[in-house]
Amino acid sequence: MVDTIYALSSGPGPAGISVFRVSGTESGAVLRALTGGRDMPPARKAMRAALMDPEEGGPLDDAIAIWFPGPNSYSGEDMVELHVHGGPAVIAATLRVLAARPGLRLAEPGEFTRRAFMAGKMDLTEAEGIADLIAAETEAQRRQAIRQAEGALGRLYEGWRKVLVGATAHSEAYIDFPDEELPDEISRRINHEISGLVEAIFQHLDDSQRGERLRQGLDIAIVGPPNAGKSSLLNRLARRDAAIVSERAGTTRDVIDVAMDLGGYPVMLADTAGLREAADSVEEEGVRRARQRAEAADLRILVVDGRDEAGFGDVAGLVGESTILVLNKADLGVSRIEPPAPNLGVYAISVETGAGIGVFLDGLEQVVRDRIGLAGQPALTRARHRQALEECLDALRRSLEAPLPELAAEDLRLAVRALGRITGRVDVEDLLDVIFRDFCIGK
Ligand SMILES: Nc1nc2c(ncn2[C@@H]2O[C@H](COP(=O)(O)OP(=O)(O)OP(=O)(O)O)[C@@H](O)[C@H]2O)c(=O)[nH]1
Numbered sequence: 001m002v003d004t005i006y007a008l009s010s011g012p013g014p015a016g017i018s019v020f021r022v023s024g025t026e027s028g029a030v031l032r033a034l035t036g037g038r039d040m041p042p043a044r045k046a047m048r049a050a051l052m053d054p055e056e057g058g059p060l061d062d063a064i065a066i067w068f069p070g071p072n073s074y075s076g077e078d079m080v081e082l083h084v085h086g087g088p089a090v091i092a093a094t095l096r097v098l099a100a101r102p103g104l105r106l107a108e109p110g111e112f113t114r115r116a117f118m119a120g121k122m123d124l125t126e127a128e129g130i131a132d133l134i135a136a137e138t139e140a141q142r143r144q145a146i147r148q149a150e151g152a153l154g155r156l157y158e159g160w161r162k163v164l165v166g167a168t169a170h171s172e173a174y175i176d177f178p179d180e181e182l183p184d185e186i187s188r189r190i191n192h193e194i195s196g197l198v199e200a201i202f203q204h205l206d207d208s209q210r211g212e213r214l215r216q217g218l219d220i221a222i223v224g225p226p227n228a229g230k231s232s233l234l235n236r237l238a239r240r241d242a243a244i245v246s247e248r249a250g251t252t253r254d255v256i257d258v259a260m261d262l263g264g265y266p267v268m269l270a271d272t273a274g275l276r277e278a279a280d281s282v283e284e285e286g287v288r289r290a291r292q293r294a295e296a297a298d299l300r301i302l303v304v305d306g307r308d309e310a311g312f313g314d315v316a317g318l319v320g321e322s323t324i325l326v327l328n329k330a331d332l333g334v335s336r337i338e339p340p341a342p343n344l345g346v347y348a349i350s351v352e353t354g355a356g357i358g359v360f361l362d363g364l365e366q367v368v369r370d371r372i373g374l375a376g377q378p379a380l381t382r383a384r385h386r387q388a389l390e391e392c393l394d395a396l397r398r399s400l401e402a403p404l405p406e407l408a409a410e411d412l413r414l415a416v417r418a419l420g421r422i423t424g425r426v427d428v429e430d431l432l433d434v435i436f437r438d439f440c441i442g443k
């Protein structure tokens, strides 16, 4: 028999209200025991409930209880929700009472959702969307997560899978009758369908990892020569004194990371050491880390002193299609500086006076939106989706080249399987522990 599980689903408190959930066959019995044997409330209706401690007999809390008989519940099993007062002692007492019930145990992270998946209430991409929704810290993350939780990604993959299942059935039909040749017209149609899918999956994969980056945050490195105002700019963007600013060149040594919400998009801004011939070994290490971060970043903000006639001189090599150029200290004057290579835009600003900062921020937000903003089609959000899609694509391409219909059919079956693993239709036992480990307890 499957255990009945319980968890505190709301935060640790103290709070006005805390919500406990119970899921499994014992749920109804738990509610009856806690309400002193009263009749079960009507399904899915909030009921005021004087909860009692079944062992000691005293009152536990004046609460709200909701009874969700399966399968019309989140997990698909019988479930009970208890909304108690969110004080630490009430929470502790409720946990104690639930733990004392035979057949009940504390839920593992994501176990309610795992059961919902097992009950066929949602596919794996929807479950992952729910985990992302709970983890979402910015507007764009929330929108992407909701879309996935509502099944947009799963539907896309399931649609492709259906087309493939059809093509596989068609090609297999003729393998079973070796005397019959696959009529040209049918074979052309199958090939046409598969080529269309190859193109669609290729396009979907070729998205610069937009969904994964939106989920994890875009990496932006602030780089440039010493004393240009990099740390000043970081502090300005972060609206706090995260990095030390001084008139001495070579102030910043370590990489300083600040997580930020930029117009709804999550970014990780990194301030780095000024790039120059280092004066000592500590600075040298700082410069090495700065270069490393600049190379690994999704975007670079290259800051120089706008008065500097030398312009981008030593750092010209960092100018490129992922670089935004900032000519700082515009309050002191800006010389004409020609960018040495195509880039994402040049902005003259003064961190000191704030001049030009608004326009620069708009430009930066636009670049970030271009990189990780929501596209028309839902984006894949995890490396595991990417892997499975690449597997599928490889198999489809092989099937198009296959010398024998039997081999083509075998590749099509592999492709169908790879798609099925993303939504969790086929052999995913090995994936579940990994996927649900990401979840919080109580969901
Ligand atoms: N006049 C003027 N001074 C500025 C401006 N931005 C920064 N500064 C000054 O320039 C000096 C250097 O600023 P930082 O932000 O420490 O420069 P940095 O690029 O981080 O320098 P390192 O960490 O040494 O590489 C400080 O004295 C700042 O106050 C600006 O827009 N105008």
Ligand SMILES: [Mg+2]
Binding pocket: 230, 231, 232, 243, 244, 245, 251, 252, 271, 272, 273, 274
């Ligand atoms: Mg600095």
